[in-house]
Amino acid sequence: MFSKDKLPIILFLFLAGVINYLDRSALSIAAPFIQDDLTLSATQMGLIFSSFSIGYAIFNFLGGVASDRYGAKLTLFVAMVVWSLFSGAVALAFGFVSLLIIRILFGMGEGPLSATINKMVNNWFPPTQRASVIGVTNSGTPLGGAISGPIVGMIAVAFSWKVSFVLIMIIGLIWAVLWFRFVKEKPPEAMREAPAIRAETSPGEKIPLTFYLKQKTVLFTAFAFFAYNYILFFFLTW
Numbered sequence: 001m002f003s004k005d006k007l008p009i010i011l012f013l014f015l016a017g018v019i020n021y022l023d024r025s026a027l028s029i030a031a032p033f034i035q036d037d038l039t040l041s042a043t044q045m046g047l048i049f050s051s052f053s054i055g056y057a058i059f060n061f062l063g064g065v066a067s068d069r070y071g072a073k074l075t076l077f078v079a080m081v082v083w084s085l086f087s088g089a090v091a092l093a094f095g096f097v098s099l100l101i102i103r104i105l106f107g108m109g110e111g112p113l114s115a116t117i118n119k120m121v122n123n124w125f126p127p128t129q130r131a132s133v134i135g136v137t138n139s140g141t142p143l144g145g146a147i148s149g150p151i152v153g154m155i156a157v158a159f160s161w162k163v164s165f166v167l168i169m170i171i172g173l174i175w176a177v178l179w180f181r182f183v184k185e186k187p188p189e190a191m192r193e194a195p196a197i198r199a200e201t202s203p204g205e206k207i208p209l210t211f212y213l214k215q216k217t218v219l220f221t222a223f224a225f226f227a228y229n230y231i232l233f234f235f236l237t238w
Contacts, residue, residue, distance in 0.1 A: 063112020
């Protein structure tokens with residue numbers, strides 16, 4: 001179905017989703033240990049869980065802007081490094097405020113994932129394959145959430161909850177190095193054709209963001225995604 005030269009792109013994006021939700025779900029798995037060590041109340045843990053979404057929501061949008069301006073490869077590389085480092089930084093938290101700040105910064109790092117995946121898929125695959133590829137790559141996120149329980153839980157019980165966050169940080173950094181080393185922004189044939197395409201076409205009319213915000217399809221999709229995420233994040237945390 002997909003050519004062999006494009007399979008690594010699918011694999012990398014799939015693994016990025018796995019790592020994303022592995023890191024994201026780790027805090028809820030280790031929460032009982034963290035609450036005990038840092039003497040946090042249920043209310044404080046709720047605020048810490050929610051703080052992730054502050055940075056995440058903002059950088060969903062900014063991640064798309066960065067992907068268009070600087071390329072999806074570089075944006076996802078920086079995002080993976082940032083969220084991996086702040087995932088590991090949870091092990092350095094010494095109280096409520098420090099953990100709250102770390103989770104906001106962690107959410108900022110994870111924000112660009114969806115935009116960069118879509119951008120890379122658009123760069124590498126024709127329209128007839130994009131829905132299939134996005135379906136495959138997005139299946140990595142629920143898998144990451146599924147395996148976070150046994151992985152983080154067993155490490156926390158056998159060693160320490162701090163060790164689990166350091167290990168998943170290392171996994172993310174290894175992925176980032178391999179991604180930056182072996183992945184190109186676009187396939188070679190697209191790079192060769194780009195100058196010719198630019199020479200034959202003229203810039204199209206710029207469509208303002210407000211145009212999309214007035215579309216019923218966009219508004220209803222946004223509302224549906226809000227409802228879905230409200231339930232999803234409740235179960236991913238508590």
